[in-house]
Amino acid sequence: MKTKNTNYIALAILFLTLFLHSKEINAQESIAYKNESQVTIFPILWQQMSAEYRALCYQAFNLASLRLNEISKKEIKKGNLAIITDLDETILDNSYVGAQLIKENKQMTDEEWNRWTAVSKTTAVPGAVAFLQEASKKGFTIFYVSNRDTTAVKSTLIDLKNLQLPNADASHCLFKSNTSSKEIRRTTIAKDYKIVMLLGDNLNDFKNTFEKKSIADRFTATDIEQEQWGKKFIVLPNATYGEWANALYDYTHKTDEEKEKIRRELLKGY
Template sequence: MRLSLLTASVLASVLSLSACKRSEAPTPAPTSTGTPAVAASPADDNLNAVAWVQTSIEYGAITTQTFRAAADHLDIALKEKNWDALVPEERGNAATGLKPAVIMDVDETVLDNSPYQARLIRDGSEYDEVSWDQWVAEKKAKPLPGVVDFTRAAAAKGVTILYISNRAVHLKEATLANLREAGLPVADDSVFLGLGTTLEGCEQNGSEKDCRRKLAGQNYRVLMQFGDQMGDFVQVIANTRDGRRQLLDEYADWFGERWWMLPNPTYGSWEPALFNNDWAQPREARRQAKRDALDYAP
């Protein structure tokens, strides 16, 4: 049906006004120079990493499939008498006849501390011992997807779960409480070997875990190790890109059988390896070193 000229004119005006209204958007208030003000949000290298850990389904899928695959290998490890997940340099005694155990790192391997990382992003700050201790004291870290099922299944088969962590020994009580609350098996207080645990005759090198792994090996046959950094499995003598690559090349066959790596894009020893392990540098200098390490190949 043909519209009258008047009706068509009115309709056109209404549509024109409606289109203008839909396209309107708030305009930032001008600054003293006359240009619109833009809200500045400082860049944070950890934003995408923490958002991925907390919101992506992919993160949970990776951790779940890792623990399920490890569970499929557990019976094989139990039956094979010579199976041991400690490197020869850290196995100071025969493993045959010892009780079976699995070594687990804690942070980002068993417990998810991404809320702490999120707070650092929110506050524009970086890790420090005071804020970290306060977070641990809250005992609110949740278990990684899949870890409770794996550790409970292992414990049901007589496997002791050992927690070798770089949480300091004074955080032991809060950590064990958090682990129990999260549903993880804790046989007794001795299964936590935090930073500060000593072994006579073994010299502690920074936060390396080799002495504590040796201590575990004195009483247990270690079937598997779980971690989110190379140092959770073997001593990293040279924390450089080349040094770390050499370790991976040497022990590549151990992953997926004796060693099980969990993803952690939020922090780790891989990061200082990019700026000569010098945390004293200004934040921007460290960020620039990371930019310089990127591969821009066409």
């Protein structure tokens, strides 16, 4: 009888152990999935708190200035030389909205983004204002080609004017209307201007050959343009969001759990 009871106790302990272990695994997984909105906390802290981020921004704009200096005064006097620049994380720092969403444990949505842009409280990426002002004084026309919605032009212009950026008017702000691709807008500018430089934090800011491509294809396209980086194409750092992140998920909607799984599978160890 004691042996039988002992067996029952042993089985009960075994089942309890397995149950608790299962609960622990599920709890760990739920924490990982639940905290999907926290994934960007380190990139945002890096953007806001690291001197390294500031140094990279200054480095990009210093290099851009050197490239403009290589263009002859004779060519500048002919006029119609344009610089195309993205806005978000290239000229305007939007890390504040990401930080606020983390504090409130919210996900980024169009509504949250629009609420942020409407308040016109952004600051400039380090080095951006001085570079664009310098370029304007030298005779270059600045075009702001952004995937902000066209309804955000008015509030964005408040930011541009507050930061004393050149060409801060609606005619120089080409925002998204029908498509997120910037190729048509670049082509429109190229009809009347010679585009001497493009600035952005996303490879889609430079050419349409990067759009909706796999990770491997984006690498290949980047290698093909090797001679342009630091010359005609000036890249600003952004580890928080962009097409590089969308490429991880093959540009398709994924649940938080699926995203977490994909990120772990893509990691390259040794």
